Amino acid sequence: MAGIRLRLKDLQLDLQNPRISRSDSLREALQKIIDDQDLKLVVLAESIIEDGLNPMDRWLVLKASDKPKKYTILEGNRRFSALQILNNPAVLNDLEIRLPVKKHFQRLSQDFDLKNIEPIDCFEVQERSEGASWINQRHTGENKGRGIVRWEGVQTSRFRGSDPALQAFEFVREHGDLTDEEKEELADRFPITTLDRLLSTPDVRKAIGVEVSDLKLKTDLPLSEVVKPLRRIILDLAKSKINVTNLKSKEQQVNYINKLGNDLPDLTKRTSSITSVENLEEKELPVEPPAQPKAQPSKKTREIKRTALIPRDCYLTVSNPKIAEIAKELRKLNLEEYPHSISVLFRVFIELSVDHYLTQISVPLVEIDKGGHQRDKNLRTKVEEVVKHLISSGTPKNTVEPVKKGIDNNRSPLYINTLHDYVHSSFHTPTKRELEVAWNNAQAFFKAIWK
Known part of the structure; x- marks a missing residue:
């Protein structure tokens, strides 16, 4: 060479x-x-x-x-x-x-x-x-380090510069008295852009006692007060208790902040000294009360750990033999070991399922373009047609519309380009969490198709 x-x-x-x-x-x-x-x-x-x-x-x-x-x-x-x-x-x-x-x-x-x-x-x-x-x-992905190992959101932010969201993230990691489990949850896959969305809203900053100037996150509260809301927000995002879908509008963001309760700061403790959160004194670190032991669930109620894409308690009556075999594999393949195989099969399962449904109701899978040529309908069109028919047939709208909306939402794991990337992109490596969320959002849709 x-x-x-x-x-x-x-x-x-x-x-x-x-x-x-x-x-x-x-x-x-x-x-x-x-x-x-x-x-x-x-x-x-x-x-x-x-x-x-x-x-x-x-x-x-x-x-x-x-x-x-x-x-x-x-x-x-x-x-x-x-x-x-x-x-x-x-x-x-x-x-x-x-x-x-x-x-x-x-x-x-x-x-x-x-x-x-x-x-x-x-x-x-x-x-x-x-x-x-x-x-x-x-x-073909990271290949355990042989290929290109992509940066996640936090790593990207570090490269671009220390913006306010990253400052808040690093501040909580250093001063938030996090448990080992919580530190694990604050991995580099953290949704830093969603945190940035929150901190970009003036009413949110006002409620938690911070401000942004010269690209610095600043406060006139003591560390013990400002760390409370930032810690709560960051852990909620890390644990997916809140996500970008719930925080799109200003009203949604303010409503979320107002529900922080005891995690909101005491604004009466404001001082006359405004400083960057990066420079707050360590001595003001709050003392946390001893953790209460968590009640262990009984064997009857203990949650079964999910290892495959399709959960054990999801029942689908798949009548087509090939599609049934794909569903069977999606119940067996381990999410952590085979994310690429699962993501491709998931993409195939979606298309074959909607194709089967449309064929059963005599809706053609092809269309005529403006030039008079016959071509296959794209996946977005077919999903929309299935959703429309299911709703007209009595299926509750709120159970199947998330799929239709997800197809057009670039932040959703069901976004049409993300589904295509599962098959065609050499850089998109789906995570276990991404695939689980994608299935969870589409499960009611599949149940309606394969009832």
Whole structure:
């Protein structure tokens, strides 16, 4: 293998690109990438214009067997597609592409200069199999550390800088008298953006006795008072007692804060000295009363630990043999050991379930587009049709609408792009908690389908 620098015209798409199904022509390959990426390709193009190509990522290439002067791109097909369109937006005239996406590319192309990109740093392999292990590491998750280990919310915030939400988080970790179990719950997967949403609301800050200035979280309360609401809020978020869905509006946020009870600070203890929470004196740390022993549940009421996606107490009458087998596997596979397998099967289970239901009520799975061509309905459309029919058939609206809403909510584990990422993204690694929440939100929907 060796480093090599190439021009755009020296390169071509890989017809065997795993991101898309096998293509018969370069035009078909580009069309499939556009279909798969849509606005993501626009965002990538914007990034290339603003910052250029990432110097940490070289393209992996292989000499084309049918064109000696060309190189097939094994790794870098999305970047090449974006560059190809930016350099020659007329290529879109012969392809099917949503008008907003097309117009965005046309506008971006006016600011694109190929001279700022070429030559492109590549790495040549002699055989496709030579690059397989590197591509596998990059696109199949963390692989116990062999692949790219992604940052979680808190780690990302640390990289971007110490914002007020991160200051509150670190303050509670240091001064909150947390138990070992609570420290475990404050792992790096903590929803830091939801905490930031709360602290961005003036009425919330006023109620808990803090303010933000110069990107610092400040207070004129003693440590023993300000730590109470911050500790409660952060633990509630860590334990998912409250989440972004419950805190979308100002009214929801204020209502939550007003219910903190004894965890609200005594505002009469305000001082005349405003300081950053990072600089509060350790000596003011509150003394906690001794913890009361927790009553142990009886054997009859002891909760059964959930290890699989579908809980033991969820009963589904799945009549289709293949779908029943998938459900069976989702009851057996361990969530912590097989998150990728489970997430893909979950995505398949959703689509096959809605397909089965629509077929049973004689609703077609295809539609005619504006060009008069027949195409398969997308998953969002099919879910909406199933929800609509279930409600019209007497199913309580509040039991099935969460799925419809989740499909369109980018913070929901049922968000349509998240479901697609389970199958197609090389960077999305679902967590046990994410998968559990996704199933919990959809369980009533599945029960209505398979009753």
